[in-house]
Amino acid sequence: xxxxxxxxxxxxxxxxxxxxxxxxxxxxxxxxxxxxxxxxxxxxxxxxxxxxxxxxxxxxxxxxxxxxxxxxxxxxxxxxxxxxxxxxxxxxxxxxxxxxxxxxxxxxxxxxxxxxxxxxxxxxxxxxxxxxxxxxxxxxxxxxxxxxxxxxxxxxxxxxxxxxxxxxxxxxxxxxxxxxxxxxxxxxxxxxxxxxxxxxxxxxxxxxxxxxxxxxxxxxxxxxxxxxxxxxxxxxxxxxxxxxxxxxxxxxxxxxxxxxxxxxxxxxxxxxxxxxxxxxxxxxxxxxxxxxxxxxxxxxxxxxxxxxxxxxxxxxxxxxxxxxxxxxxxxxxxxxxxxxxxxxxxxxxxxxxxxxxxxxxxxxxxxxxxxxxxxxxxxxxxxxxxxxxxxxxxxxxxxxxxxxxxxxxxxxxxxxxxxxxxxxxxxxxxxxxxxxxxxxxxxxxxxxxxxxxxxxxxxxxxxxxxxxxxxxxxxxxxxxxxxxxxxxxxxxxxxxxxxxxxxxxxxxxxxx
Amino acid sequence: xxxxxxxxxxxxxxxxxxxxxxxxxxxxxxxxxxxxxxxxxxxxxxxxxxxxxxxxxxxxxxxxxxxxxxxxxxxxxxxxxxxxxxxxxxxxxxxxxxxxxxxxxxxxxxxxxxxxxxxxxxxxxxxxxxxxxxxxxxxxxxxxxxxxxxxxxxxxxxxxxxxxxxxxxxxxxxxxxxxxxxxxxxxxxxxxxxxxxxxxxxxxxxxxxxxxxxxxxxxxxxxxxxxxxxxxxxxxxxxxxxxxxxxxxxxxxxxxxxxxxxxxxxxxxxxxxxxxxxxxxxxxxxxxxxxxxxxxxxxxxxxxxxxxxxxxxxxxxxxxxxxxxxxxxxxxxxxxxxxxxxxxxxxxxxxxxxxxxxxxxxxxxxxxxxxxxxxxxxxxxxxxxxxxxxxxxxxxxxxxxxxxxxxxxxxxx
Numbered sequence: 001x002x003x004x005x006x007x008x009x010x011x012x013x014x015x016x017x018x019x020x021x022x023x024x025x026x027x028x029x030x031x032x033x034x035x036x037x038x039x040x041x042x043x044x045x046x047x048x049x050x051x052x053x054x055x056x057x058x059x060x061x062x063x064x065x066x067x068x069x070x071x072x073x074x075x076x077x078x079x080x081x082x083x084x085x086x087x088x089x090x091x092x093x094x095x096x097x098x099x100x101x102x103x104x105x106x107x108x109x110x111x112x113x114x115x116x117x118x119x120x121x122x123x124x125x126x127x128x129x130x131x132x133x134x135x136x137x138x139x140x141x142x143x144x145x146x147x148x149x150x151x152x153x154x155x156x157x158x159x160x161x162x163x164x165x166x167x168x169x170x171x172x173x174x175x176x177x178x179x180x181x182x183x184x185x186x187x188x189x190x191x192x193x194x195x196x197x198x199x200x201x202x203x204x205x206x207x208x209x210x211x212x213x214x215x216x217x218x219x220x221x222x223x224x225x226x227x228x229x230x231x232x233x234x235x236x237x238x239x240x241x242x243x244x245x246x247x248x249x250x251x252x253x254x255x256x257x258x259x260x261x262x263x264x265x266x267x268x269x270x271x272x273x274x275x276x277x278x279x280x281x282x283x284x285x286x287x288x289x290x291x292x293x294x295x296x297x298x299x300x301x302x303x304x305x306x307x308x309x310x311x312x313x314x315x316x317x318x319x320x321x322x323x324x325x326x327x328x329x330x331x332x333x334x335x336x337x338x339x340x341x342x343x344x345x346x347x348x349x350x351x352x353x354x355x356x357x358x359x360x361x362x363x364x365x366x367x368x369x370x371x372x373x374x375x376x377x378x379x380x381x382x383x384x385x386x387x388x389x390x391x392x393x394x395x396x397x398x399x400x401x402x403x404x405x406x407x408x409x410x411x412x413x414x415x416x417x418x419x420x421x422x423x424x425x426x427x428x429x430x431x432x433x434x435x436x437x438x439x440x441x442x443x444x445x446x447x448x449x450x451x452x453x454x455x456x457x458x459x460x461x462x463x464x465x466x467x468x469x470x471x472x473x474x475x476x477x478x479x480x481x482x483x484x485x486x487x488x489x490x491x492x493x494x495x496x497x498x499x500x501x502x503x504x505x506x507x508x509x510x511x512x
Numbered sequence: 513x514x515x516x517x518x519x520x521x522x523x524x525x526x527x528x529x530x531x532x533x534x535x536x537x538x539x540x541x542x543x544x545x546x547x548x549x550x551x552x553x554x555x556x557x558x559x560x561x562x563x564x565x566x567x568x569x570x571x572x573x574x575x576x577x578x579x580x581x582x583x584x585x586x587x588x589x590x591x592x593x594x595x596x597x598x599x600x601x602x603x604x605x606x607x608x609x610x611x612x613x614x615x616x617x618x619x620x621x622x623x624x625x626x627x628x629x630x631x632x633x634x635x636x637x638x639x640x641x642x643x644x645x646x647x648x649x650x651x652x653x654x655x656x657x658x659x660x661x662x663x664x665x666x667x668x669x670x671x672x673x674x675x676x677x678x679x680x681x682x683x684x685x686x687x688x689x690x691x692x693x694x695x696x697x698x699x700x701x702x703x704x705x706x707x708x709x710x711x712x713x714x715x716x717x718x719x720x721x722x723x724x725x726x727x728x729x730x731x732x733x734x735x736x737x738x739x740x741x742x743x744x745x746x747x748x749x750x751x752x753x754x755x756x757x758x759x760x761x762x763x764x765x766x767x768x769x770x771x772x773x774x775x776x777x778x779x780x781x782x783x784x785x786x787x788x789x790x791x792x793x794x795x796x797x798x799x800x801x802x803x804x805x806x807x808x809x810x811x812x813x814x815x816x817x818x819x820x821x822x823x824x825x826x827x828x829x830x831x832x833x834x835x836x837x838x839x840x841x842x843x844x845x846x847x848x849x850x851x852x853x854x855x856x857x858x859x860x861x862x863x864x865x866x867x868x869x870x871x872x873x874x875x876x877x878x879x880x881x882x883x884x885x886x887x888x889x890x891x892x893x894x895x896x897x898x899x900x901x902x903x904x905x906x907x908x909x910x911x912x913x914x915x916x917x918x919x920x921x922x923x924x925x
Contacts, residue, residue: 318800339802348800356800359793361860370790371801373783382781424801 011071012037012209013058013092013178018068018079020053027053028064029233035178040200040210042220042241044253045230049443051213054230055182059094060084073177091177093167095184101163103152108134110151114166141165142199157192160184161199168208179203180211185219191303197223215441217249218472229253246472254444262451262476274463275315275333275432280324283310286487287324292432297454297464299478301471301506306484308467309351312434315465316348317341329431342371345431349421349438351467353414357421360410364402365391367409367420372428390427398423399449415446422450426457433457436467451477471502607857610866614873621880630883638762642754644875645764646671646827648868651846651853652775653819655862657812658850659779661792662711662718664813665843666726667820670703672839673729674824676737679834683745692747693825700821701814703729708813712806718813726840733836742834754829764826768868771819776864778815788812848899849874855905874898 013035020028028050035041045051056062058070060083068079073091087094101110108130112118118129134147143158143165151159168179181200185193193216200223204210214220220227221241229236229252236252273291280288284307292298302308313319315326317335326333328344335341338348350356359367368391369376376383391405400419402412409420418438425433435454439447454464454477468474474481475497483491483505491505621627630636650667657664678696681687687695707725711718756763779785787808790798799805823842828834852873853866874895881890 316800337802337804338800339804342802350800355794356796359790359797362789362793366786366789370786370797371803373786377783382783 010037014071016069019065026233031235035211037209038207039225040204040223042212042224042227044220044227049230050233051230060087094180095163095167097183106148108147111166115169137165156188157195178209178211182213217246276327278325282320282322284487290482290489292463292465295458295461296479297466299474299481300467300484301474301481301502302484308484309436312436347425347430348434351436361408363406364409365405368394368424394423394427415442418442433462433464472499475499610869617876627880627883640875642762642764644871645768646823647871648768649771649819649823650842651849651867653816654846655850656815659792659862660788660812664816665722668840668843669726669729670700670817670820671824673733674699674821675828676733676834676836678825678828679742689747689749696825697818697821701818704814704817708810712810737836750829751832772864845895848895851902
């Protein structure tokens with residue numbers, strides 16, 4: 001899969017046998033990586049594949065094991081000597097996943113925090129110089145804003161672009177150095193992702209070399225010239241994206257074909273409605289009506305900010321409902337708090353695993369039984385042995401891989417943490433399970449297991465309402481998908497579903 | 513990690529060589545350890561700074577400790593059997609380092625010429641044990657809100673208020689012994705109710721709220737007493753309880769044992785204890801698993817207040833007077849003991865046994881140094897150093913374990 005032509009083009013970055021071990025485990029095992037000048041090179045892989053480690057070594061914030069070599073921008077050194085200063089001198093510029101931008105400050109101030117404020121006598125900031133410099137940069141990078149606009153007033157995509165400009169501002173010629181972007185689209189809503197990708201293609205066309213790290217395969221395929229796939233710390237392959245399909249790419253990442261990632265959808269659907277929502281109003285929701293049937297996976301497709309997360313929270317009693325009616329199993333249902341919702345058999349897996357679901361320093365066992373401790377307290381005694389038994393059963397039933405249930409949950413990988421959160425609810429056999437982005441930040445293998453678990457639950461009679469940004473995923477995982485737009489359900493589509501149809505339904509201008 | 517603590521522990525006792533006659537016992541013989549502290553409100557404010565400076569925010573400080581640590585938790589998938597065995601060994605070392613330090617301290621003072629004659633005598637052990645009862649009850653009450661991520665800096669003053677109020681109930685209300693004691697607990701609980709309501713309703717950091725209520729309580733006590741101790745009218749039965757013993761063990765030690773069992777049961781054996789840990793670990797997540805976060809926080813403050821009230825009654829029994837000045841001196845020591853205690857047994861978690869060992873460690877050293885002739889400033893110096901070392905220790909443990917956790921976190925957007 002290498003091409004002779006490529007050999008002629010200069011390399012902007014060359015890495016040889018890069019390794020890194022964390023407490024005895026090789027997180028990165030002899031990575032060789034060549035990034036050609038002027039190309040967009042995507043670095044792909046699941047959780048724990050080593051791509052974050054590789055980026056951290058390149059940035060000089062993590063020290064590599066001896067034996068590797070890094071060469072960029074005329075600087076070459078042994079990998080274990082690589083430092084932030086060296087990385088900077090070699091022209092490597094990094095924009096991290098959550099770039100440190102400050103929404104309250106102006107664009108000019110945000111840029112100056114990277115480059116330094118221009119100062120006059122007495123360290124006085126020369127605002128006029130700063131604003132002129134910022135205006136030039138904004139124009140060069142085609143951002144329609146004035147230097148004194150607070151960053152928070154910009155769209156998410158423009159905030160990301162400002163972070164990129166900040167990384168690049170001290171370099172006038174674009175044809176040297178490498179811009180390294182770590183998950184640049186993770187926080188962007190759908191349409192803005194495309195805008196950012198378009199901008200990146202523009203930078204590349206102007207000669208900028210970009211190393212692009214992402215979870216999102218479709219993006220990598222659409223924006224990158226070549227991709228390097230990592231699995232378990234090793235490089236699987238470097239391939240041209242021309243003619244490469246998403247299925248082939250997934251196969252490289254996981255090591256097996258995509259058809260086997262999603263379990264088959266339910267064969268027969270019950271007509272019996274478990275949950276009915278009528279005219280739900282609150283926050284961005286302006287009268288949502290839908291019903292979830294027994295044993296089905298009902299998807300909610302909507303953009304970020306469409307109110308999809310609020311809808312789930314409302315059903316769980318964690319978001320105020322101003323008007324509307326909920327019916328659960330034919331009975332009126334109006335949860336004032338999560339505990340009331342739980343008592344009615346409703347479960348909820350929130351979008352932000354770290355902020356809203358995990359008790360990081362607590363053990364796996366306590367995380368699994370969180371909120372259920374009352375079940376183990378009988379006649380003034382806590383039934384620890386029963387809890388232990390239940391825990392080990394849950395760990396095997398819900399495919400959690402943990403060395404011990406006494407370990408802190410934060411020592412698990414992202415996918416296993418998510419399975420712990422899921423297991424916390426599934427072990428209670430809920431009537432209705434609300435899932436908000438259950439596979440976010442989870443590698444392809446764990447994703448497939450999570451969908452297996454969901455299907456196993458629906459087969460046992462649980463109904464699922466699933467919110468996911470990845471429309472491909474919704475199309476594969478759901479029996480039906482409701483489209484949420486402008487605070488209302490604008491369409492409900494059934495299997496056979498396809499992502500293109502959903503993309504159109506979600507993105508077309510509001511008709512309702 | 514462990515040698516660090518040892519070093520600092522010794523560093524703290526360094527000035528021991530300096531002579532100076534000690535006559536710090538302000539109230540009774542038993543006060544040589546805790547009651548001798550003189551500093552006023554400054555002790556509370558000055559003492560809290562290291563806590564908030566080490567890890568920002570009161571809640572964050574306790575969270576840090578809750579998160580810091582279990583060295584025991586080996587990382588799954590990391591290292592071979594060698595690494596695992598080594599980690600297990602370090603974890604045992606961590607777990608019992610404070611116990612070892614306590615043993616070493618006792619040994620040193622037992623052998624040291626200046627202190628050995630008094631130190632190994634049974635009356636002195638009894639003295640340490642009974643004089644620490646107030647502090648143990650306060651600290652065990654304190655760890656309840658600390659586990660839930662809040663800090664109660666008003667406990668010392670609440671105990672002071674309770675001892676003065678109980679003395680007044682006896683002196684002016686002529687209530688029976690047990691009724692007076694219960695009223696003392698109730699006074700503490702009321703302070704806890706006020707703290708809890710303020711923290712829950714105003715949604716302000718408990719650190720600030722209780723710093724404020726602590727000062728306000730002190731003001732009320734001084735206003736009521738005019739700064740004078742209430743000495744007359746305390747029932748003889750209470751006073752003899754303070755000095756009495758059964759089979760050679762001071763009465764107050766029995767109270768401590770009951771309180772310790774109660775708090776242990778509450779924290780480790782009830783769903784409420786689980787809720788406290790959950791709220792302390794992640795409030796938003798706790799709410800989303802059906803835990804009523806506000807209710808738990810409120811209850812934690814009421815409990816710490818009630819225990820402070822009980823401590824106040826014990827204080828009255830042991831000192832024989834409702835002294836408006838001494839209550840607040842306990843706050844910082846209790847905070848220090850709680851943090852130190854989190855570094856042993858269940859490493860990284862505030863726990864009952866660890867807190868008690870920490871208090872004994874502080875008491876043995878302070879008593880020992882006092883006997884050795886160091887002036888009573890050693891009390892504040894030693895406690896302050898111990899607090900800072902304990903927090904540094906917890907934070908270091910926390911950091912040591914971070915890189916891996918962070919790399920997993922970064923892999924997932």
